[in-house]
Amino acid sequence: MRAAPALAALLLVCAAVAGAGAAGGPDALPTTEPGEPGAVADERASDVDHPAPNAARPAANAANVSGANRVLGLPNGSASSADIDQVRLDAGVAVGIDVNVSAERMETIALRQHVTAAETTDERQRRILDGMNELEKRVVTLRTEQRIAISAYAAGEIDARTLYVRLASVQVEAEALERRLDTLDQLADGTEDGILEGSRVEALRYDLRTFGGPVRERATLAIRGDAPPTRVYAAASGESVVLTTVVEDEYVREVYRADLRPNGGGPADEIAQNVTARSYPEIWDVQTNANGQGSGPTFVFDVPFPGGRLTAFVDGGSERVFKEYQRIDLGNVSTGDVRERTIDLTIRVNRTYAGGPLRVEVVDPDSGEPVDAAVRIARSGEGSSEIGTTGADGVLWTVAPRGTFVVTAIDEHSEDLATIELTSGDPLTVEDAYAPNGTENGS
Structure with missing residues (x-):
């Protein structure tokens, strides 16, 4: 008896993804209105945006996406290839x-x-x-x-x-x-x-x-079977790569920029602190006991801050951060703007950047109680992938794909569901700190 609801859910996902082609640029947040292609014929269907409070809004190019901490991005901010797969x-x-x-x-x-x-x-x-x-x-x-x-x-x-x-x-x-x-x-x-x-x-x-x-x-x-299967986002351009995942209660990000690591660089120890502070001004302002060590052209700064930890590798030749690790407690992730849609269930998803921390919450629209629902995500033109379940608190964290995607939540007990479409935005980057109009600490 589950085949029909499953088919209905699949059709909903496909219809929503098919409508993604009409979306605007990378900052667009497309909404399917009743009567449009891909709309769900349900009087209860509704879409709501919950903007982030002004105090929580990141500056510069963060575009109100979650994970407001500044991150090291790919060259020119674009990836030649980006995908999410399970390890x-x-x-x-x-x-x-x-x-x-x-x-x-x-x-x-x-x-x-x-x-x-x-x-x-x-x-x-x-x-x-x-x-x-x-x-x-x-x-x-x-x-x-x-x-x-x-x-x-x-x-x-x-x-x-x-x-x-x-x-x-x-x-x-x-x-x-x-x-x-x-x-x-x-x-x-x-x-x-x-x-x-x-x-x-x-x-x-x-x-x-x-x-x-x-x-x-x-x-x-x-791969060795010493940890559960893990969804990992990977984006690459040239010889540089971004890897992100959610592990237990942490969002984890790892970036390597080959173009910022030239051969024959000079000693990095004398410049490393200034480079790290300039690259991550918001983190540096609240850091708690940063310490660095290194030798030759590579110097590593470990920067704990409230709710997370940054590890920045500084190159003495480029005088830039060429590799970063970020670990952020999920409870401290800034969720930015939240999209909400109600069909049978109410689904709330924060807006984030490609590879950023994506929070999915599912609740009963009448009682407001959390719902343990199965969550699937489909990118435009592709089939959906099973992500996991929201659990007793109705919340699931994962990493966001690039571009336009549809999140579907299904209560496997009642077969109620909800879908919502989003488009990943742009993060606040280290490159922004080096731009002529960068922040005061990062200009």
Whole structure:
């Protein structure tokens, strides 16, 4: 008996998405009126906008979308490719990753044995230097693998799930190489003069850490079956990439900008604090005990702030943030404007940017009580994807797709439903802080 309601829901989604072609620009919020194509023939259907309070409205180009914290965006603010896919257990890939980790571990053990077997101090030092040179070459190879993966996704040659797998593999290998670096550093400390310069070791260490990130880490856990399946938004342009997800009670964002990391950059330690403060003025003004560390052209600032944490990687050559992590407690996400629509149920969805935190709330229109409903999202011209359920509190958090999309909520007990159409807006970006008309702190 569920087939008919399910079909009705599917038709509603398709009709609403079909109407998306008439939407305006990226800031448009299309509304289907009764009698128009895609409208639901129900006297209870209604649309309501709930603007954010003035005090909560972000400045500049935030366009009243949720997640008002300033973010690092892609070059020119546009993505060549953007999609959302689910990262889940993949036994074949997991085995391949673990095999590579085991191989790296064996190489590290062999390197230690090779160095300790040296019969003279000079030979020991030479073998340590050879190991360090080889490690630096491996880092170059990793950077190439990452660049190829991101570029292939941006060009539409691979899908989002393949991108997640490749980036997860790069991260795992980088972690293994950092452990090898620790081994070399310990072996060097055992020589008379300490053959490895500390600056060289630390510069390479921070170089290796640029291959990681909280979203990649979550993807790796999901692939290995150590975490539940996770929906991840991925957008790329050229060799730069944005990854976002919702993990438990946090919105997590990870961005890498290859164009802001030129080769041969100078030391970043003297400029890093000013660069971070200028790039994220709103966060810096309320930060609680920021601290930084780094070496060579890479300096990392960890900036806790009320309800979240920013990690900014500063490059000494570009004198810009080239990589960021943001973790924001969902309870502290600014939800911006909220769209509401009532059919059988009342659905409320905040407006956000592509990859931003999307809050879906479903309530009974008569009692106002929360409804545990199944939620699906469909992008224009595509089929719908099951996202999850709102639970006892009637709320589900996820990440928003790019462009126009339709959110459908279905109460699987009563078979009541509601649908609503939105278009993702534009976030407040680090680039805005560097624009001539930027904020006072960021101009």
